[in-house]
Amino acid sequence: MSPLRRLLVLGSLALLAPWAAAQDYPSRPVRIIVPFAAGGPADVYARFLATKLQEVLGQPFVVDNRPGAGSIIGTDAVAKSPADGYTLLLMSNTHTVNESLIPTKPFQLLRDFAPVAPINASDLVLVTRATLPVNNLGELLKLAKSKPGGLSYASSGPGTPYHMAGELFKAMAGLAIVHIPYRGSSGARTDVLGGQVDMMFDAVTTMTEHVKAGKVKAMGTTGTARSSVMPDLPTIAEAGVPKYEATIWLGLMAPKATPPAVVERLNAEVSRIVGAPETAKAWNAQGAAPMVMNVAEFTRYIQADIAKWANIVKISGAKPEQ
Numbered sequence: 001m002s003p004l005r006r007l008l009v010l011g012s013l014a015l016l017a018p019w020a021a022a023q024d025y026p027s028r029p030v031r032i033i034v035p036f037a038a039g040g041p042a043d044v045y046a047r048f049l050a051t052k053l054q055e056v057l058g059q060p061f062v063v064d065n066r067p068g069a070g071s072i073i074g075t076d077a078v079a080k081s082p083a084d085g086y087t088l089l090l091m092s093n094t095h096t097v098n099e100s101l102i103p104t105k106p107f108q109l110l111r112d113f114a115p116v117a118p119i120n121a122s123d124l125v126l127v128t129r130a131t132l133p134v135n136n137l138g139e140l141l142k143l144a145k146s147k148p149g150g151l152s153y154a155s156s157g158p159g160t161p162y163h164m165a166g167e168l169f170k171a172m173a174g175l176a177i178v179h180i181p182y183r184g185s186s187g188a189r190t191d192v193l194g195g196q197v198d199m200m201f202d203a204v205t206t207m208t209e210h211v212k213a214g215k216v217k218a219m220g221t222t223g224t225a226r227s228s229v230m231p232d233l234p235t236i237a238e239a240g241v242p243k244y245e246a247t248i249w250l251g252l253m254a255p256k257a258t259p260p261a262v263v264e265r266l267n268a269e270v271s272r273i274v275g276a277p278e279t280a281k282a283w284n285a286q287g288a289a290p291m292v293m294n295v296a297e298f299t300r301y302i303q304a305d306i307a308k309w310a311n312i313v314k315i316s317g318a319k320p321e322q
Contacts, residue, residue: 118293138239
C-alpha cells in the first residue's frame, strides 16, 4: 500500500471511529449522578428518564444520589469521572445560579461539562398569607411599593430557586421586600400558611390545595405561559411584571471531553423520550413542561441562564448558606 493510500485509510478510520463509538454506546451500565436528595423532583425525573433510556438503549441506567453542599459534592464527582459517556449529571438551574453564587467551587459548568439535553421545566407560584390585604398581583405590587421593607418573603434557603425567584421579582418590579431564609421549603411554607411571613414562591403542585382551601392567596405563576395546574391564574409577566420568568428546570450534562457523537446520540434519545405525547400529558398534570433542544440550543440556554442569575446574585448580594 502506498504511503498516500495508507494516510487516506487512516484518515477514514479516524473519521469513522467516533461514529462507531456512538453506534456501540452504551455497551455497559451508565450512571446518572443526581446531586440532590432521593425523593425530590430531580430524583423522580432522573429515575423516569433512566428507565426509558434503559428500554431504548438496552443497558442499565442507574441513578446515584450524591446530595450535599448545595449540589457541589455530586457535581464534582461527575466532573472528575472519565469522559466516556458512562457517568452523567442530572443538573438543574441550581447549577447555573451557583456559577456566580459559589465562584470558589472546584468546577465551572461550561468549562468542565458538556451539555447533553434539557428535560423539563416546572413553574412556581407566588402566594401570600391569607390575611394580607391584597387579592391580585396588581394590589400586591401597590402595597409593597407603599411600604418599602415592610413586607417579607420566605424561601428554602440562600441561592435556591425559591430565593432567586423572589430576588428576580424584587429586581424586575422595583420592590424592597425582606428575605427570610429557612433550611428547606417546609419551614418556609409553614410560616406563610401560619401568617408569620407575608409571601413565598413555591411549587405549583404543592400549593394548589392550600390555595383551594383559602389558606393562602395565589398572585401568579412564574412561567412564560399559564400553568396547566392553575390555568385560571395569570402569569406574573401578564399580571404586572412584564418578561418575568423563573422556573425550575432540569437537564443532563456529561464530563467535558465526552465524545461529541455520544453526546449527540444521548441528546437524540432524551429528546425523543421527553418529546413523546404521553410524556407531555403525564408531566403537564404535574405542572412540568417537557423541554426539547439540540446540543447547541441547550448550550446557549445554559449560557443565558448563567448570565441571568449572575446579575440577580450581584444585585441581591446573595451569599451561599453557611
